[in-house]
Amino acid sequence: MTAFLATGGRVLTPASRDATALAHENGLVVWAGSDAPGPALFPDAERVDLAGDWVAPAFVECLPDGLDLGAAAARGVVPAALPPATHPGAAGEPDGAHDPSALEATVRAGERVVVGPRTDPARFAADLTRLADELGGPAVARCTPVLVGGVTGGAGAPDDGTLAALAAVGTVILLRPLVDDLTGTDLVRLAASGVALAASTRVGDEVRPWDALRALTSVEGGRGLSPRAAFTATTRGARRAAGARDGAVGTLTPGAPATFARWETGELAVVAADDAVQRWSTDPRSGVPPMPDLTGPDPVLRALVVDGLPAGPAA
Incomplete structure (x- = not known):
């Protein structure tokens, strides 16, 4: 199968708190990181511009x-x-x-x-x-x-x-x-x-x-x-x-199935504890991966990929 390299977004992955790019091939995540090295690592990959969207593991029911x-x-x-x-x-x-x-x-x-x-x-x-x-x-x-x-x-x-x-x-x-x-x-x-x-x-x-x-x-x-x-x-x-045991399924860890959603969101935020009260913050020093602000409207689904193949409303 063709390798795909998506850049220019915000990627939720254990591989990097600040990942902006994701590559997958043969139905598996193969890399996540910053935009710059992606083209050199995957020169023959099909390129996808994420246009600032947030990419995260798909919800599972x-x-x-x-x-x-x-x-x-x-x-x-x-x-x-x-x-x-x-x-x-x-x-x-x-x-x-x-x-x-x-x-x-x-x-x-x-x-x-x-x-x-x-x-x-x-x-x-x-x-x-x-x-x-x-x-x-x-x-x-x-x-x-x-x-x-x-x-x-x-x-x-x-x-x-x-x-x-x-x-x-x-x-x-x-x-x-x-x-x-x-x-x-x-x-x-x-x-x-x-x-x-x-x-x-x-x-x-x-x-x-x-x-x-x-x-x-x-x-x-x-x-x-x-x-x-x-x-x-x-x-x-x-x-x-549902029975997965390896700990990687359901994440965007290299080697895990490339099953993820691409969302159009507003500014991402983190939650930090303050006197046992959760408060929204955008301070990157917290070390907590940023997430969509749940106090706002639902993010808009731009694409769903299941095992590396388009499955949602957009390719």
């Missing part, structure tokens, strides 16, 4: 059943479906409680573990811990346990011990910010616990990725995620929930 995938692509969202839940009778989006016997059979078979929001996190953690003691922690972690919802605030919120136990066996908590009431949910504590976070962008039969980010970052009491953490949950985190 891991609860895609019933969605119009074309409409999702038009919002910069690609599907990566979860496997069926482990409890009996699950179909489509998992919504039930876990069944201990089904859970044990699934783990012993080395298959994916997905349970719904009626699951008691403490009981789920206890069952996973028991299986880890019997089979070894890696055997459980390879199943990538996913708890969909079920971690909202209040008396039923998981305590620190439960979160530590879930983190120890590689559990992913899949948040549904446009479905579940996050009032009173301490997402900062969840993120600090070591449990991997993923997030769905859907509500009903549509996806609203930017509204999902706003919901994740605006939890009352300053207990929401930073924009960067929320974006990670809807990209790399969602990929992990």
Whole structure:
């Protein structure tokens, strides 16, 4: 396949905080950096002028059943479906409680573990811990346990011990910010616990990725995620929930799939902590990758690329 070199933009990549260019070939990201060396590194590449647009990993929806995938692509969202839940009778989006016997059979078979929001996190953690003691922690972690919802605030919120136990066996908590009431949910504590976070962008039969980010970052009491953490949950985190294990999928790291969206945005901003209150800033000294300002209008999707091929509203 032809190599592509896109320059003149703003690229969200672990390779460089200030990247303005991205190259991909054969469906994989091969380089990210500043504009100047790009043409010399890839002299035969097809050139794309980003015209100042922001390039970032595409949003990922891991609860895609019933969605119009074309409409999702038009919002910069690609599907990566979860496997069926482990409890009996699950179909489509998992919504039930876990069944201990089904859970044990699934783990012993080395298959994916997905349970719904009626699951008691403490009981789920206890069952996973028991299986880890019997089979070894890696055997459980390879199943990538996913708890969909079920971690909202209040008396039923998981305590620190439960979160530590879930983190120890590689559990992913899949948040549904446009479905579940996050009032009173301490997402900062969840993120600090070591449990991997993923997030769905859907509500009903549509996806609203930017509204999902706003919901994740605006939890009352300053207990929401930073924009960067929320974006990670809807990209790399969602990929992990759907079974990716290498840590690169869902990022624009060289060697990762070239699946990304190009957005027309206003000025990018960073969020820095100030007395435990998140404040918007454009100070590059923070070291935090800049993101679109979620207090403004939604960025406009200019192009979607999936595995190196055009898939969205523009080439």
